[in-house]
Amino acid sequence: MATSYNHRLIEGKWNEKWEKDPVNVDDGKKEKYYCLDMFPYPSGNGLHVGHWRGYVISDVWSRYKLMQGYYLIHPMGWDAFGLPAENYAIKHGIHPSISTAENVANIKKQINEISAIYDWDREVNTTDPNYYKWTQWIFVKMFEHGLAYEKEMPINWCPSCKTGLANEEVVDGKCERCHSEVTKKNLRQWMLKITAYADRLLADLDKLDWPEKVKKMQTDWIGKSYGAEVDFKVDGMDETITVYTTRPDTLYGATFMVLAPEHALASKLATDETKAAVEKYIYDASMKSNVDRMQDKEKTGVFTGSYAINPLNGAKTPIWLSDYVLADYGTGAIMCVPAHDDRDFAFAKKFDLPIIQVIAEDGKEIPDMQEAYTEAKGTMINSGEWNGRESAELKREAPEMIEKLGYGKKTVNYKLRDWVFSRQRYWGEPIPIIHCPDCGAVAVPEDQLPVLLPDVEKYEPTGTGESPLAAIDSWVNTTCPKCGKPAKRETNTMPQWAGSSWYFLRYVDSKNDKALVDKEKADKYLPVDMYIGGVEHAVLHLLYSRFYTKFLNDIGVVDFDEPFKKLFNQGMICGRDKDTGAATKMSKSLGNIVSPDDMVRDYGCDALRLYELFIGPPELDSIWDDRGIDGVYRFLARFYTMVMNNVEKNAPETDELIKLRHKLTHVITTRLESFSLNTVISGFMEYNNKFVELTKGAGVDHETLKTMVRLIAPFAPHVGEELWECLGGEGSVFASGWPTYDEDMISDNVITIPVQINGKTKATIDIVADEAKDAVLTKGKEALADKLEGLNVIKEIYVPGKIVNIVAK
RNA sequence: GCAGAUGUGGCGGAAUGGCAGACGCGCUAGAUUCAGGUUCUAGUGAGGUAACACUCGUGUGGGUUCAACUCCCAUCAUCUGCACCA
Numbered sequence: 001m002a003t004s005y006n007h008r009l010i011e012g013k014w015n016e017k018w019e020k021d022p023v024n025v026d027d028g029k030k031e032k033y034y035c036l037d038m039f040p041y042p043s044g045n046g047l048h049v050g051h052w053r054g055y056v057i058s059d060v061w062s063r064y065k066l067m068q069g070y071y072l073i074h075p076m077g078w079d080a081f082g083l084p085a086e087n088y089a090i091k092h093g094i095h096p097s098i099s100t101a102e103n104v105a106n107i108k109k110q111i112n113e114i115s116a117i118y119d120w121d122r123e124v125n126t127t128d129p130n131y132y133k134w135t136q137w138i139f140v141k142m143f144e145h146g147l148a149y150e151k152e153m154p155i156n157w158c159p160s161c162k163t164g165l166a167n168e169e170v171v172d173g174k175c176e177r178c179h180s181e182v183t184k185k186n187l188r189q190w191m192l193k194i195t196a197y198a199d200r201l202l203a204d205l206d207k208l209d210w211p212e213k214v215k216k217m218q219t220d221w222i223g224k225s226y227g228a229e230v231d232f233k234v235d236g237m238d239e240t241i242t243v244y245t246t247r248p249d250t251l252y253g254a255t256f257m258v259l260a261p262e263h264a265l266a267s268k269l270a271t272d273e274t275k276a277a278v279e280k281y282i283y284d285a286s287m288k289s290n291v292d293r294m295q296d297k298e299k300t301g302v303f304t305g306s307y308a309i310n311p312l313n314g315a316k317t318p319i320w321l322s323d324y325v326l327a328d329y330g331t332g333a334i335m336c337v338p339a340h341d342d343r344d345f346a347f348a349k350k351f352d353l354p355i356i357q358v359i360a361e362d363g364k365e366i367p368d369m370q371e372a373y374t375e376a377k378g379t380m381i382n383s384g385e386w387n388g389r390e391s392a393e394l395k396r397e398a399p400e401m402i403e404k405l406g407y408g409k410k411t412v413n414y415k416l417r418d419w420v421f422s423r424q425r426y427w428g429e430p431i432p433i434i435h436c437p438d439c440g441a442v443a444v445p446e447d448q449l450p451v452l453l454p455d456v457e458k459y460e461p462t463g464t465g466e467s468p469l470a471a472i473d474s475w476v477n478t479t480c481p482k483c484g485k486p487a488k489r490e491t492n493t494m495p496q497w498a499g500s501s502w503y504f505l506r507y508v509d510s511k512n513d514k515a516l517v518d519k520e521k522a523d524k525y526l527p528v529d530m531y532i533g534g535v536e537h538a539v540l541h542l543l544y545s546r547f548y549t550k551f552l553n554d555i556g557v558v559d560f561d562e563p564f565k566k567l568f569n570q571g572m573i574c575g576r577d578k579d580t581g582a583a584t585k586m587s588k589s590l591g592n593i594v595s596p597d598d599m600v601r602d603y604g605c606d607a608l609r610l611y612e613l614f615i616g617p618p619e620l621d622s623i624w625d626d627r628g629i630d631g632v633y634r635f636l637a638r639f640y641t642m643v644m645n646n647v648e649k650n651a652p653e654t655d656e657l658i659k660l661r662h663k664l665t666h667v668i669t670t671r672l673e674s675f676s677l678n679t680v681i682s683g684f685m686e687y688n689n690k691f692v693e694l695t696k697g698a699g700v701d702h703e704t705l706k707t708m709v710r711l712i713a714p715f716a717p718h719v720g721e722e723l724w725e726c727l728g729g730e731g732s733v734f735a736s737g738w739p740t741y742d743e744d745m746i747s748d749n750v751i752t753i754p755v756q757i758n759g760k761t762k763a764t765i766d767i768v769a770d771e772a773k774d775a776v777l778t779k780g781k782e783a784l785a786d787k788l789e790g791l792n793v794i795k796e797i798y799v800p801g802k803i804v805n806i807v808a809k
Numbered sequence: 810g811c812a813g814a815u816g817u818g819g820c821g822g823a824a825u826g827g828c829a830g831a832c833g834c835g836c837u838a839g840a841u842u843c844a845g846g847u848u849c850u851a852g853u854g855a856g857g858u859a860a861c862a863c864u865c866g867u868g869u870g871g872g873u874u875c876a877a878c879u880c881c882c883a884u885c886a887u888c889u890g891c892a893c894c895a
Contacts, residue, residue, distance in 0.1 A: 217891080225895085629834095682823075
């Protein structure tokens with residue numbers, strides 16, 4: 001029996017045994033626990049130590065749940081479609097299917113180094129036709145339910161690459177690849193009506209145990225606001241302009257109106273004198289990218305020459321065009337109240353438009369406003385019959401009042417837009433639609449799914465704005481499933497998010513060829529109890545997954561409507577900039593990548609797992625330090641030696657040792673439960689030092705050692721399993737249950753407390769836990785006798801079991 | 810601009826309002842060693858002292874409290890998210 005720690009022997013031995021004899025088995029009686037990692041995109045670059053962190057956290061949590069007696073769902077898979085894979089393929093001249101398979105094999109090998117308790121029988125790959133059959137099936141269902149529709153709309157367009165770009169591919173208004181300025185182009189797009197779920201996506205955030213930050217980001221993204229649409233007649237024209245406002249209480253202060261340049265009436269409102277300027281402004285705006293429009297700090301605009309009539313007081317207000325009004329939000333037109341809105345104020349100042357104050361904070365009008373007063377606090381002035389009313393109250397009531405008066409209606413608006421779902425790319429799921437000249441867009445029948453992604457010679461973007469699939473006539477030309485006449489396949493593909501929006505469902509029934517997931521299995525194993533991954537998907541992936549789940553709930557595939565009960569976002573592990581020493585993302589170009597493979601070779605999997613946790617609070621970013629891992633390695637070696645020495649000693653159990661193991665169990669369990677994983681490790685170190693000290697004397701008994709070994713097993717599984725065996729434990733340590741502690745055993749009878757004078761500690765005294773106040777104070781004063789000499793004691797404080805403080809002058 | 814997070818030794822970090830700096834890295838000294846490494850022992854916030862004592866100390870400035878890293882107000886810096894959503 002080796003007495004010094006040899007990570008290679010131990011880890012090799014147990015990796016082999018676990019594979020032959022798995023611990024996590026469904027006996028049909030255990031309750032399930034589903035702990036999920038955000039599945040990786042199989043990049044050609046492989047993993048670095050930063051990628052390990054989330055996987056280690058989820059594995060620790062999984063093994064803890066396993067020891068608590070749950071049957072674990074802890075799967076892994078591959079998000080292998082999408083742009084990165086395609087770009088990698090183009091760059092290296094290898095077909096995406098080949099490079100993806102290679103990368104998956106490589107990353108799988110690397111992930112296995114973690115020794116996480118993954119169930120590889122459940123593995124999914126989004127590029128597998130047996131998988132994307134169901135990705136397409138969901139699309140068909142959405143199409144049948146009117147949630148997938150076609151629309152021609154302006155998208156980002158790179159005139160140099162001659163291709164449409166996703167928002168993510170536009171960096172600072174420029175094409176990510178060629179850095180030329182991105183413009184807009186109308187393209188026919190498939191859209192998903194995620195807005196139909198806006199209210200539920202917002203309301204159900206309440207029932208999720210997610211970081212507040214993520215919930216807030218989703219809330220803001222959905223952006224629900226309450227207000228009113230108000231109709232303004234155009235003076236001298238048979239037209240009405242409807243504006244959306246959240247502040248109908250300020251209607252009397254509306255001194256002008258602004259329309260988005262894309263508004264349907266924009267050019268119609270121009271008069272002979274303004275026509276040229278108006279047309280130029282509309283044209284210029286159309287040439288600007290969204291990014292440009294957002295970055296313009298200085299307001300621009302043009303007067304149309306027309307006026308709108310304020311329905312409340314009949315005032316004539318000039319109608320302007322400006323690109324600070326967004327065409328696709330609200331009605332694309334706003335009423336402007338410069339006195340009470342910052343943007344309207346800036347616009348009024350720039351173009352010298354009148355400012356009428358209608359809310360007075362203190363009841364008085366400000367003679368020369370220098371900035372807008374945007375709060376709904378104060379009383380109404382200059383507002384006809386509304387004068388003297390409270391603004392806040394009026395703000396609530398105004399929408400209904402306006403509706404009753406017939407000037408408009410009460411409305412709700414969302415920032416959330418429908419989801420642009422088509423990509424003019426090769427490496428994605430073909431959208432399962434056939435365009436028939438007679439029947440229009442027809443879904444591919446379920447028994448003909450999947451629509452296989454055909455092989456092509458050239459998978460690079462075509463430059464025509466169509467996907468490379470459009471060039472394959474034999475594939476494109478087909479017959480209409482409805483009428484049998486010649487028809488054409490849809491050639492756009494789905495975005496990367498399509499496959500990742502539902503993969504967590506497939507894991508529980510990954511090989512089913514009859515259904516997306518068997519209903520019985522879904523009921524038994526779903527939803528996900530704990531989801532662990534980076535915060536970068538706070539809105540996109542996590543919002544899309546919630547949307548998909550709600551839809552699948554609505555059509556009866558699953559009977560829950562939220563996919564992830566609890567979410568944990570781990571922090572990033574950064575490298576150091578070689579020159580400045582500042583924390584930076586690990587990246588190839590900075591040359592600060594640390595390979596986990598090297599670390600596992602030199603220190604072992606267990607040491608690296610421990611260091612990934614010890615490095616800092618799991619939810620915060622941390623900086624990798626190569627020397628830091630030495631500390632946890634030394635700890636593991638000392639721990640191993642300590643246990644081994646005591647195996648031979650076989651010391652008797654003492655009250656002190658029993659107490660110590662209850663305390664340790666309490667410390668580790670409470671810290672683990674609160675996800676303070678860095679202090680779990682430091683707790684182990686602290687207790688190990690105590691045990692090493694005790695080993696010098698009588699030694700530590702086997703029961704105490706077994707408790708410590710069970711506690712450490714989720715963190716350092718090989719060491720845990722090995723020492724469990726050495727201590728004569730039965731079966732696997734992971735089947736041994738999680739240790740419990742007795743509340744009575746974790747408190748001490750005699751405790752040491754500080755004694756202070758004026759809040760500064762001057763001595764410590766030993767007291768019995770329930771010692772009377774007077775006795776403790778007397779003891780405290782005795783301990784300070786020399787220091788209290790010549791001082792007047794004003795007050796004596798004893799907080800039971802905590803502290804004595806003598807206030808003296 | 811708005812919102813959120815963070816700010817503690819040379820470094821990573823720890824502290825239900827109750828002994829600031831646990832635990833670890835690094836460093837110093839000693840032991841072991843032919844030597845280096847490993848390992849072990851002791852020390853390690855700053856000032857101060859022969860050693861104690863004592864003084865200062867958790868981004869900055871105020872406040873509450875017997876007592877503040879912790880609570881309140883203001884302010885600065887860094888990071889992240891959103892960014893004309895009417």
